[in-house]
Amino acid sequence: RRTLILSMAVLALGTRPAMAAPEATAPEPASVTMTGVGLPVFVDGRVRNHIFVELKLHLKAGFAVEQARAKDTVMRDALIREGHRRSFGMADNWNRVDERALAAAVMQITATHLGRGNVVRVEIVRQTPRMRVRTPSAVPAS
Helix, strand or coil: HHHHHHHHHHHHHHHHHHHHHCCCCCCCCCCEEEEEEEEEEEECCCCEEEEEEEEEECCCCCCCCHHHCCCCHHHHHHHHHHHHCCEECCCCCCCCCCCHHHHHHHHHHHHHHCCCCCCEEEEEEHHHHHCCCCCHHHHCCC
């Protein structure tokens, strides 16, 4: 009897891990987040607003996240310098950035610092203006 009970217990314990094993799923692509990058919006040589953006860099499969994180400060500095050379602000809304122009600039910067093709896509997660500003075209004429 003891042998029968022990063999049933061993069988029950032996099958439990197979039943509890998680299903195989595709690994999620690696990404790196750049937060709090402040970009000025200037029009006619005057700073009209600052917009703080949060970016998510989607990396190529197999590219080490640690390499991208190691270059975070260098890429952030390059992006801020580019933002002072040309405005990423939209002409009709000083509270938002031009997402396509910003993504293109970030792709160029990451190609320089991480290597071409290692960043697949740039996602602009959040845009937070320092203050809400009304653009002149939105102000009604009196």
